[in-house]
Amino acid sequence: MTTLTVNGEEVALDLPDDTPLLWALRDEMRLTGTKFGCGIAQCGACTVMVDGMPRRSCVTPVGTLEGASVETIEGLDGAEAEAVQSAWVQIDVPQCGWCQSGQVMSAVGLLRMNRAPSDEDIDNAMAGNICRCATYVRIRQAIHDAADTLEG
Amino acid sequence: MTVQSRRQFLASAAGLVIGVALPLKGRAQSGAAAALGDGTLAEGAFAPNAFIRIAPDNTVTVLSKHIEFGQGPYTGLATLVAEELDADWSQIRAEAAPADDELYANLAFGLQGTGGSTAMANSWMQMRQAGAAARAMLVSAAAEEWGVDRATIQVEKGVVSDGTSSATFGELAEAAAGQSVPVEPAVKNPSEFTLIGTDRPKVDSRAKSDGTAQFTMDVYRDGMETVVVRRPSVIGATVASFDDSAAREVPGVVAVHRIPQGVAVYATSTAAALKGRAALEVEWDMSEAETRSSQEIFADFREMANGEAMEAERIGDAASAIDSAEIVHEAEFLFPFLAHAPMEPLDAVLEVRGGKAEIWMGAQFPTADKGAVTQVLGLEPENVTMNVMLAGGSFGRRAQPTAHIGVEVASIAKARGGDGAWKLVWTREDDLTGAYYRPITLHRMRGGIDADGNITGWENRVVNQSIVAGTPFDQGGLDRTSVEGAIEMPYDLPNLAVDWVKADLPVAPLWWRSVGHTHTAYATEVFLDELLEKAGKDPVQGRLDLLKDEAGRDRAVLERVAEMAGWDGTKVKGDRAYGVALHESFQTYVAEIVEVSDAGGYPKVHKVWAAVDCGVAINPNVIRAQIEGGIGYGLGTILHNALVLGEGGEVQQKNFDTYRMLRIHEMPQVEVAIIDSGADPTGVGEPGTPPIGPAVANAWRALTGQSPRELPFAQAGV
Ligand code: FES
Ligand code: FES
DSSP, rough: EOOOEETEEEEEEETTTTHHHHIIIIIIIOOSSOOOOOOSSSOOTEEEEEEEEEEEGGGGGGGTTOOOOEGGGGGOSSHHHHHHHHHHHHTTOSSOTHHHHHHHHHHHHHHHHHOOOOHHHHHHTTTOOOOOOOOOHHHHHHHHHHHHHOOO | BOOOOOOOOETTTEEEEEOOOOSSSTTHHHHHHHHHSSOOOOOOOOSSOSSSETTSSOEEEEEEEOSSSSSOOOHHHHHHHHHHHTTOOGEEEEEEEEOOOOSSTTTTTSSSOOTTTOOHHHHHHHHHHHHHHHHHHHHHHHHHHHOOOOOOOOOOOTEEEEESEEEEEHHHHHHHHHHHBBSSOOOOEEEEEETTSSOOOOOOTTTTTTTTBBBGOOOOOOOEEEEEEEEOOOOOOOEEEOOOOOHHHSSTTEEHHHHTEEEEESSSSSHHHHHHHHHHHHHHHHHHHTTTTTHHHHHHHHHHSSSEEHHHHHHEOHHHHHTTTSSOOOOOOOBBBBBOSSSOOOOOEEEEETTEEEEEOSSSSSHHHHHHHHHHHHOOOGGGGEOOBBBBBBTTTTTTTTHHHHHHHHHHHHHHHHSEEEEEEEOOOHHHHHHOOOOOOOEEEEEOOOTOOOOTEEEEEEOOOOTTSTOOOOOOSSHHHBBBBBOOOOOOSHHHSEEEOOOOSSOOOOOTTTTHHHHHHHHHHHHHHHHHHHHHHHHHHHHHBBBBBOOOHHHHHHHHHHHHOOOOOOOOOOTEEEEEEEEEEETTEEEEEEEEEEEESSSEEEEEEEEEEEESSSHHHHHHHHHHHHHHHHHHHHHHBBBOOOOGGGGOSSTTTOOOOOOOOGGOEEEEEEOOOOOOOOOOOSSSSTHHHHHHHOOOOOOOOOSBSSSSSSTOOO
């Protein structure tokens, strides 16, 4: 039994300790905004916040999360989240959309730490998130736009 | 405008459903009429045979016959309807139409399906007529209610008015449902367009930015079991025997069954299914497998290129022209197998209850998958429902004439037996090792140049599998998808011979974003660039001089891109080099110029200029997005991607650690110009992809003198 907080609510998970957080979120909690893309920490589609830091949920065993606080796309809020998601919609970043929850999580993670990221900062923070539709031009632009809104 | 006497608008508590006469030789029209019956649908029932639904809450929902997996058909089809309807963009919604070949056929295919960048082209008149019909009926309803002449009524931004009275679509929906449906409603003259040609936000961006968009993998049914299948890592191998004792010990695993596709593990959760699968012991039967390595296949292709071939195109006598040329240039290009790797791996949900089945799937040919389930389970077609879901990318992967995913999920249900619900999940490993690849391909080329620098002869021999063989698209003889782009080039070459050698491999081939153009654009545009260089000609001017008189659209995009990039004939400036490529695919014309530098022996692409002519630009925002994405998709591929069969045929790349995707730091800036055109719209999902490879290769050659012959660049030792 692992007890943790997911999007502000306490959850007790009766799952084998090695169950990846990704499948616990999706199959047990029906938080399906977090996506599966590779299962080996290569694509970032499964990115969530664990204690405030972006983490690949596909390689995070629930047994390591006792007392942790998990934030998923469904529970995302705050100024950075709002700025990022508005910017995403404003310039139509998503194509197929499958990677975008993870992209948004990583972008919010970046802006929470750095409100005025350079292109290089964006590369460093976002290089773990694959977009097979290659929406990268717009991801970069939307992060800059969101940063501008936050500076606003 | 003629008016059909039969009342085809359907009233219900929830509003208005409009069926429209399809411009398809009467067959679909009668199909629509039959499906709509006499307009007496049960309350609340929405006829699944319509394109438009107007609800009392004033929303207009466009039923998209084309699946949405990123290329924007929901937004595009909705734009066409909204334009003719004079709707306000904010009231427009879009959702998937159900599976029905009669009503929702792709007019380019004759059956329901998406692909070949045809969504907008085949829907252009159909969706506009659907919108125009709806508008006409709303106007008639208002005229009747207000007792005024139709001619006095205006429609603007979703409001119907005659100067005195006004009403929203929602308010008129029920009354409009009682009006006669026009058969051939007049559509607007392009000069009257207010939405078409302008940037508009996409209808699905919000749900795809906040995690609420629903894909197949997000479907959960009561009592559902998740199923993963153990498959061979050598293509074509089959299960000889297996031991599932350890797998069955895994908590959560409820069953293990052999199915034609491999060994299926059924579990109460995905995590348990994966653990169970890992615990399986399987012996494989290799008798039907492809056990050659990629290098062995290439060696065989080289042999085959010397043998019998099928003529694909002939002009003059290429062989003699080349043999007597001043300069003879030869090249052989090798293209690897490629996986599509859509971001959402393949999946499907199937629920069977009391002789009825319901499917949820990102089905690109939905009637094919529905048919497969119907057949495998031995059900009556009317008892099977297909829900076409949003899909996390396809790039051709979900366009399955064999309906292998429908067959697989049905086989899973059948093996387990009885009622239940199953979710089939492919992992990335399944995706990359599971065949349905862009075929491995060889181009052997020869060109001749005379003393004045004119190209006098051109030979190209292509060796690869046929993608369409055995599908409903097979017309026998030459498979044009094997050589498209290598034939009917826009250049005026006096002597030309293009041949095709058909190879048979037990590796299922499939169309991959831009199909044959994935390799033909590279081979032809790199080889041409090399010939121009040997002839001492400028890559842009040399191409312009070679273009046929009728290649005006090619000329326009090339001139435009040269202007955008400030092309002055200098191929190398400081540490930056520039390369160009021009390629038409799916009747969309694209020219690209790239700026490249050498980042430690590997090309870094800084900037891409692209000029596109896709006819009427329905939504420039979506067109730019597709060109940007198509460029990124093609660039990652030529730099990094090969699915290599190693010794014994073992697929070497099993996940994204070795099948490396383009990442954000490798994405160039992209500047797109769209040519102003009145021609009928053509697709943009694929045509941005073909030119990027050759443009980068041409720039790289200018910079380093190297011209990769075996792709990707990483493979060529770059
Ligand atoms: S699914 Fe977790 S990183 Fe790809
Ligand atoms: S939007 Fe399709 S993978 Fe990113």
